[in-house]
Amino acid sequence: MKHFLYILLFITSTLSSQNVDSLFDEANELYKNEQFEKAIENYKQIESRGFVSSELFYNLGNSYYKLNKVGPSIYYYEKALKLNPLNKDVQNNLVFARRLALDNIEELPKTVFQKLNNRYLQKLSYNQWAIVSIVFCALGSLLFLLFYFSNQPRSKRTFFVTSLISFLFLIISLTITYNQFSYFKNNKVAIVFAEETEVRNAPSLNSEEVFTLHEGTKVIVLDTIDDWKKIKIADGKIGWIISGDIQLLDNF
Known part of the structure; x- marks a missing residue:
């Protein structure tokens, strides 16, 4: 009975994924034909099923932008950037969308750390920084094992120093991950x-x-x-x- 349920869940999941792909393709075609409201309906159907992606939110932002709906377009561009902060297309379109907004609010002067955070650290989400931390952890562990099992004094020195550097970067990336997570949680x-x-x-x-x-x-x-x-x-x-x-x- 359990095997039957697993098979049923697998088939249901596969059919649902195929249906979403079909809706997404249909929405893209509607967008190309400048039927933006109908395209939005399809994209929103996908969103309502719990499927999220930077591409989905980017296309929703574009559709609303074409209809001159400033709030929703900026909203979905921002959501797309939260999933993929390095997406240049989203960044550029968000600039155009913000120009349609009426409020011209001058930001408060930022500290050096705030400028560093905005320009560089927030280019990656806290999930992506967590992946960076895992990479440095794995690299540091591997280099330490090579140091431990190496018989050559020169190699041992090299592996030891590089493992220390990797663990140092691990601590830095973990700190950044925690700070980014706290920022998004509290703001x-x-x-x-x-x-x-x-x-x-x-x-x-x-x-x-x-x-x-x-x-x-x-x-x-x-x-x-x-x-x-x-x-x-x-x-x-x-x-x-x-x-x-x-x-x-x-x-x-």
């Missing part, structure tokens, strides 16, 4: 979907309006109370926004 990014929304100084419609945001602006979510979210924008301003006016970028 919940969201995109404004409302065409225009008021940000208030308290989670209440009766509270004072402090500033206005428009579709496509990226915010950091700091807290949640009922139907309100406390947000921070790039220039350091903080306020409360109605939860339905923004869309959180999920962590994968």
Whole structure:
């Protein structure tokens, strides 16, 4: 009976994967024929089944961009970058999409470490940094074994030094992995979907309006109370926004 269930699960999984491939190809064809809304329907069907990929989100971003829907296009480009931070096509299209956003928010000056983090360290996701750590761990272990079993003094010295260097890089990559994981866990990014929304100084419609945001602006979510979210924008301003006016970028 168990074998039958395993076979049934395998067949179901295979058919589901083939169906997704068919939907993806059909959506791509619809996109080529400039039927962007129908293409989005197909892409969203794939997403609703739990399938995620940088290519899927990139195509969704392109489809929404063609329809001049700023918020969703930026949202899906950002999701694509979270899965593949090195994708140049997504990076370039995100720049074009951001130009359509109305809010021009000047960022606060960054420290040297923040600049290093943004320009270089965040080019890889924390999962990719974890893979780098595993590689250095394996390399260091292999070099240490070669040092241990080597009989030549010169070779032993070489293997010992290179193994120490590998373990040093392992510690550095592990630190970066932890920092990147903490950053993404504690900094919940969201995109404004409302065409225009008021940000208030308290989670209440009766509270004072402090500033206005428009579709496509990226915010950091700091807290949640009922139907309100406390947000921070790039220039350091903080306020409360109605939860339905923004869309959180999920962590994968």
